Amino acid sequence: MGVRYTLHFWTLALVILPGVLGDNWGVWYSKIEICAVRESTETIRCRYTYPDKNMKALNVMWCKAEKCYNTDYIYHSNEDITIIEEFKGRTNYLGDKQNTCTLMIKDIRVEDAGYYSFSFETTDRWTGVPAVNLQVTELTVNTNPPGRIKEGDNVNLTCDTTCKLNQSEITLLKNKQDLGLPSLQFNSISYQNSGNYSCALKGNITISSKQMILDVQYPPKSTSVSVSPSAEIVEGSSVTLTCSSDANPRVQSYTWFKENRAVSSKRQTYTISNMSSEDSGRYHCQARNEHGVDNSTAVALTVAAKHSAQLIIALALGIVLVVAVMTIVYFERRKSEDPGRIKQAEEEGVSYTSIQYKKKPAKSTAAGAADG
Missing domain, CATH: 2.60.40.10 (Immunoglobulins)
Structure with a gap:
């Protein structure tokens, strides 16, 4: 021993x-x-x-x-x-x-x-x-600072381990696509950097960590107003305005404005019933969440009087009717004129033939007189 x-x-x-x-x-x-x-x-x-x-x-x-x-x-x-x-x-x-x-x-x-x-x-x-x-060790993705991330923040993403692993052996994945880096530094992070991030072994990305959802929050943007129906607005009709906006978290409240003055509606849609000329004007909406607000471009609504609309319709129908009548008359006259023209052309052809026939004997008589 x-x-x-x-x-x-x-x-x-x-x-x-x-x-x-x-x-x-x-x-x-x-x-x-x-x-x-x-x-x-x-x-x-x-x-x-x-x-x-x-x-x-x-x-x-x-x-x-x-x-x-x-x-x-x-x-x-x-x-x-x-x-x-x-x-x-x-x-x-x-x-x-x-x-x-x-x-x-x-x-x-x-x-x-x-x-x-x-x-x-x-x-x-x-x-x-x-x-x-x-x-x-397990691979994990960590964010610094931790917690909620909003657009414009400075954020670091790193692959962490419980023991000392060479950083050259690991890589970050975004939506399962290899980024080729063990860490990322975002200066003024954008909503476009949102995604599912994980850490993996280089050369074998099937060995990876659980995905970490990077959810970048941001205020409303691309706010716009749509009008329904989109046809001409007449007195007595109804119109619905809809406010659309891209936001994270979602829009928490809406405000509607007519000529830059707030109206009573606080919902995403604003319906105006029994419209009158007083409802004409420029309308826009404002979308808000916890990170900020965004205003849409204004849309113009013009309310036409009922009689004006009816007059326009009557005039349009009248014009169509007149054009139709004139077209019918024109073609009827063409039909009535065509047989007379054909007869005249035939008579002119007979007269011409008769004249040619009479001239030939006259020339023969004159020639006989000269011989005598």
Whole structure:
């Protein structure tokens, strides 16, 4: 037993001072503290040496313990040795029986946190001390300052862990799209920066944190008024004005104005019944929430008198009727004139033929007189 404890002391010395006794017995880990993200795959890099380079280790093993003695194994080269049930199918030994003892653990779980050590057997058993301390963390997104965020605030978004994880290994996602940065700084944040943010591992964004909803609040904007019905307004009719606005949180109150004077309605819609000429004018609305107000552009309402509208309709119908009558008369006259024109053309053709026939004998008589 005394020899074994002495050998363990030298293993510890080799870990602390690698290179001093590096050609003798020893186990080295690249890191003695590892921060792993839940559900990720972690590789514990390891190497070991012993004096006889021509000899191979009889067995190599990994334990979830500070020392690999009198404990259960998470990996053992002897397949007859029982492995801890929770690690079956999740460990992969990447080493050999010569010098390399690297171990891969897949699908890291919170309960995997703890110490891990490697051991090998030749004529005796050797283990690497101090053991590797594996810490398991969740990824979370934090906002600074915390709490409600409104447009114009300065806001920082960061990926946080419970153990020290290299920032180059993580990235922020917005609406599941990789932003390529582990943190974001918004100077005068905009409502357009709203979205679902999460942290993820670079190269494997499927391993990510729960989404954090960044809800940027803002006062009303793009306020407008619509009129229904949109046709000409006549006396006695009704008109409804509707105020629309984009706001977060939603608009809490509306105010209607006629010629810049507030009217009684405080609702999103303003209905004017039995309209008269006195209701003509320019109307606009004002939308308000806890962050501010916004005014719409004014719309002009013109109320036409009933008799004026009726007169316009009568005139329009009269014009249509006159045009229709004139069109009918025109075509009837064309029909009555066409047969006379055809007859005249035929008579002119007969007369012309008759004249041509009579001239030919006259020329023959004249020629006979000249001969005599």
